[in-house]
Amino acid sequence: MADEMEILNKLENLKELRAKTLQLEKVKSRLKQEFELTENEEHCLEEYKQEMELLLQEKMAHVEELRLIHADINLMETTIKQAEDERNKALEATKRLYEEYRPLKDEVDSLRAMIGLIKLPDLQEEEEKLTPEYFEKQNVEWQTETVESTLPQSLAMAAAAAQQIQVPRNKNERQAFRQQPPPMKACLSCHQQIHRNAPICPLCKAKSRSRNPKKPKRKLDE
Structure with missing residues (x-):
């Protein structure tokens, strides 16, 4: 009777051992899976951080390029304004001299006619554009150019933001x-x-x- 009880106890112990061993193997398997997952995610995380660093470098390159373009735009706007001022001064001087030239030429042609000489060639024959219409046309174009051009709002805002970053x-x-x-x-x-x-x-x-x-x-x- 005692032997039977001992055998039964051993069988119970074996049954419990088998159950605990299976549970241990399951925990061990899950532990290894989670460990591999952790290592994989750690590797991915390092790659993502490197990718982010490259993206930030690329962003800074574009920000600097935009800032340089905006500076070039400002310089070109100043250059255009100076060229317009010089053109307008020259245009006013040309118009003034043209108005002085016309009556003087008429007077010279009259004097030449009195002594039997032909008229001098018209200025238009030497400079085809120099006509009264030329000055009217230039005046209209001049008024049109005085309207200041502005950058699109989105580009202006981006350029202004770029100027705040010290590169x-x-x-x-x-x-x-x-x-x-x-x-x-x-x-x-x-x-x-x-x-x-x-x-x-x-x-x-x-x-x-x-x-x-x-x-x-x-x-x-x-």
């Missing part, structure tokens, strides 16, 4: 920013080079696949 500016860096190629990657379908952040290939219209595809869900332990 080193010298000749070498300026050339480097303007010559910096956009970040590219190879399309996995047509293998052509496309922009790194393009969600769809513009050439073959295939969706750009992620370097870290979504992991399938693990089946729940029963």
